Amino acid sequence: PYPAFHSLQQHAPVHRTLMPDGHYAWIVTRYEDAVTVLKDQRFIKDFTVFLDEESRAQAHQSIFSRNMLFADPPDHKRLRGLVQQAFTPRMIEELRGRITEIANELIDDMQDRSQIDLIDDFAFPLPIIVICEMLGVPSEDRDKFRTWSNTLVEASNDPEKAEKVQQHMQEFTAYLQEWMTSRQENPQDDMISKLIQAEESGDRLSEQELYGVVSLLIIAGHETTVNLISNGMYALMTHPEQMRKLQEQPGLLRPAIEEMLRFEGPVEFSTDRWASETVELQGQTIQRGEHVLVALDAANRDPEAFEDPDVFDITRGRSKHLAFGKGMHFCLGAPLARVEAEVSLQTLLERFPDLQLSTDASDLEWRPGILMRGLTELPVRLK
Numbered sequence: 001p002y003p004a005f006h007s008l009q010q011h012a013p014v015h016r017t018l019m020p021d022g023h024y025a026w027i028v029t030r031y032e033d034a035v036t037v038l039k040d041q042r043f044i045k046d047f048t049v050f051l052d053e054e055s056r057a058q059a060h061q062s063i064f065s066r067n068m069l070f071a072d073p074p075d076h077k078r079l080r081g082l083v084q085q086a087f088t089p090r091m092i093e094e095l096r097g098r099i100t101e102i103a104n105e106l107i108d109d110m111q112d113r114s115q116i117d118l119i120d121d122f123a124f125p126l127p128i129i130v131i132c133e134m135l136g137v138p139s140e141d142r143d144k145f146r147t148w149s150n151t152l153v154e155a156s157n158d159p160e161k162a163e164k165v166q167q168h169m170q171e172f173t174a175y176l177q178e179w180m181t182s183r184q185e186n187p188q189d190d191m192i193s194k195l196i197q198a199e200e201s202g203d204r205l206s207e208q209e210l211y212g213v214v215s216l217l218i219i220a221g222h223e224t225t226v227n228l229i230s231n232g233m234y235a236l237m238t239h240p241e242q243m244r245k246l247q248e249q250p251g252l253l254r255p256a257i258e259e260m261l262r263f264e265g266p267v268e269f270s271t272d273r274w275a276s277e278t279v280e281l282q283g284q285t286i287q288r289g290e291h292v293l294v295a296l297d298a299a300n301r302d303p304e305a306f307e308d309p310d311v312f313d314i315t316r317g318r319s320k321h322l323a324f325g326k327g328m329h330f331c332l333g334a335p336l337a338r339v340e341a342e343v344s345l346q347t348l349l350e351r352f353p354d355l356q357l358s359t360d361a362s363d364l365e366w367r368p369g370i371l372m373r374g375l376t377e378l379p380v381r382l383k
């Protein structure tokens with residue numbers, strides 16, 4: 001997508017375009033404008049304010065509608081606050097040891113093989129195991145979560161999967177209901193018990209909101225992290241000089257991950273924003289109710305913001321990339337995603353120092369759909 005992004009940045013930085021589903025949206029591609037839109041509270045998340053009462057009630061029935069990512073102030077703060085306590089960098093750092101164990105276990109399973117799909121065998125299972133353990137999903141139920149999560153990810157790329165999604169969502173909701181009831185009766189030392197208890201102490205989350213937050217954590221945290229690990233490894237394997245540099249100087253791991261986030265960001269476009277009033281941007285008039293999308297991956301390669309933006313350079317140092325968004329909706333899971341990526345890369349490179357792509361880079365395919373940027377598979381030779 002990058003040549004198209006550069007062309008938009010140059011000729012039509014705020015561009016109204018017809019989306020695949022037949023409606024129009026404004027696409028914002030320059031870094032400065034991206035920051036403006038993400039921070040400007042005239043661009044809101046809850047589109048239901050434009051609907052009549054009946055349609056609004058209907059929209060609110062979906063279990064995904066009541067969560068922080070689709071909420072504006074003051075609801076947003078309430079919905080985010082409770083979960084935020086579990087996602088501070090310090091809390092996440094405590095999980096590093098366990099995440100390393102999980103990474104090693106996944107690698108033990110591939111020891112006897114010479115070739116693997118780095119996505120299916122590693123990048124996909126790792127984050128789902130981690131979030132399930134954090135929430136307190138029993139390990140025997142993890143495969144169900146994997147299936148549901150997979151369906152949702154597929155659906156975000158393919159509207160025709162809607163029916164399957166409906167069925168899986170019913171199963172997912174039923175599971176959550178049963179699971180939460182059991183935790184209510186018998187609290188454990190896990191996130192779901194804490195969320196339920198906080199609710200019971202007279203505070204804030206309704207049952208619907210609790211479903212909303214749990215499903216958001218699973219969805220927002222899954223494919224994104226899969227893509228960070230796999231896009232990151234892809235960038236390294238297709239830039240062997242950078243791979244060598246990282247192997248020689250392990251201290252570059254953190255800046256390397258920031259560069260992976262900038263160079264091949266897992267989230268191509270922000271989630272929807274809606275103009276709550278008429279807004280002028282780059283000489284364009286965005287009317288109230290119109291749809292705005294920020295092209296994060298374009299902003300991260302804006303030549304006005306980054307020198308030689310199309311060069312992958314793990315020594316860039318501190319990065320102001322927008323891969324985790326900006327402003328109020330800045331990614332809640334960023335500390336977790338960073339630790340998962342650090343552990344994954346470190347463990348993979350330590351255990352397979354000769355790891356390399358086992359197919360021609362030009363044969364790799366990117367998943368369809370514009371929201372996410374991720375490969376369909378990543379075949380790798382281990383030794």
Ligand code: HEM
Nearest residue numbers: 068069220221224225228270271324325329331332333337
């Ligand atoms: C929000 C990216 C991993 C939970 C966001 C947003 C971005 C993003 C761009 C803002 C969307 C917008 O403003 O439209 C990423 C990337 C990840 C990642 C690139 C991995 C590399 C995770 C993980 C979790 C998570 C692991 C949790 C388990 C969330 C939540 C929000 C969010 C809850 C909504 C925050 C709010 O509305 O206040 N993420 N994410 N993310 N992310 Fe992540």
